[in-house]
Amino acid sequence: MTTMKDAQQDKENNLESWTDTSLSSRVAQKWGKKFSNTNLFYLHSPQSLAYRKGIRDENKLKNESNSNLDWEIILQSTKSLSISDSQSKSVEKKETVTRNSTQYLQHLEEVSNSPPSFITPYCVRGLQNTEEVVVLRKFKKNREDLLKQLYNFYNERVFSKQLKETLVSTCWSKTLNTTAGRTCFQNKRLDNNQMERTVSIQISIKVVDRGERLLSTLAHEMCHAAQWIIDGVAKPPHGREFQRWSEEFKKTLPFVQVNVKHSYNIVYKYIYFCQSCGLQYGRHSKSIDTCRQRCGRCKGQLILKV
Known part of the structure; x- marks a missing residue:
């Protein structure tokens, strides 16, 4: 027989174990x-x-x-x-x-x-003699404008417009007989007593008579201008700075060849030749006196070739 105390204890045990067993089993x-x-x-x-x-x-x-x-x-x-x-x-x-x-x-x-369109018609590579004469005459007539256009083209593509026209002057020269181009370095004093580097570029009329020669010659001279104006270096003339700018030309404009020396066949108006050894002398004018001057190799008589 269960007492009240035992019933209360069972009730508490059922409540404590409620979470351990399911409700239906406990009720059953x-x-x-x-x-x-x-x-x-x-x-x-x-x-x-x-x-x-x-x-x-x-x-x-x-x-x-x-x-x-x-x-x-x-x-x-x-x-x-x-x-x-x-x-x-x-x-x-x-x-x-x-x-x-x-x-x-x-x-x-x-x-x-490929060369720029404005200078391509003035290149004579692969042309016949008659066509070459026409192109040379056309180049001579338009060389002033071609020089300006090509300078601006190089300045924009290779030098990022650092060679301003106020610092660099370009012109055609009649005094350069065998040299294709020349660059003169100058120091200009400003009003505030500061020095400004300037450059004068001269292109030979007698040597640079066609488009492909102008491409190479102007690139060479502009490399000199860049080494003076941008880098501030004048000597050696074909040193590290010059080579760096020539490499920049090869990367940006591969059709341009920047050489240290040119090997152009110069077209002379007058040709003198030696009767003894056959050596020829080319001149742009009648500057050789055949009566007084002799061949430098064999001292033979010089005759003007007509």
Whole structure:
């Protein structure tokens, strides 16, 4: 026979062990049958209250877990979408940049692998003799404008417009007979007693008589001008600074050849030849007196070739 104390102890034990066993099994042990979850809410016993509290806690946990799961899914989907979108945009942007850079490089190759259009008609390479004479006459007529245009072209492409026209002067020279070009370095004193480096470039009329020679000669002289104005170096004339600018020409404008010395076949108006050894002397004027002067090699008689 159980006492009140034992019944109270059993009741406390049932409450303590409520979380360890299911509600239906506990009810079956106490009342001999099982109840559904909805019917258990109507039991007027401490177990029903505990059960409702447990259901609320369980639903709360489920809701929290579901909400966390939903947010995780949303975040993952959003993240994946944003990453894919950003990747697609970056890939598209990279393709656009690559395409634009390729087109720009192709444009540079087209421009840099051929002389500029304004001087191409004045080049005589591959022409016949009759065509060459016409081109030479045309070049002589337009050489002033060609020199200015080519100088601006080189200054923009190779020297980034650092050789300003106020610092560099260009002209055609009638006194240079065998030299294609000459660059004179100068120091100009300003009003504030500061010194300014200036350059005078002279191109020979008698040697540079066609477009391809003007391309190479002006590039050579502008390298000298750059080493003086930009680098502040005058000697040696074909030193490290000169070589650096000539390499810049090769990178930017490969069709231009910057040589230290030229080997142009100069077209002379008058030709003298020796009767003994056959050596020829070219002159732009009748500067040799055949009666007084002799051949420098064999001292033979010189005759003007007509």
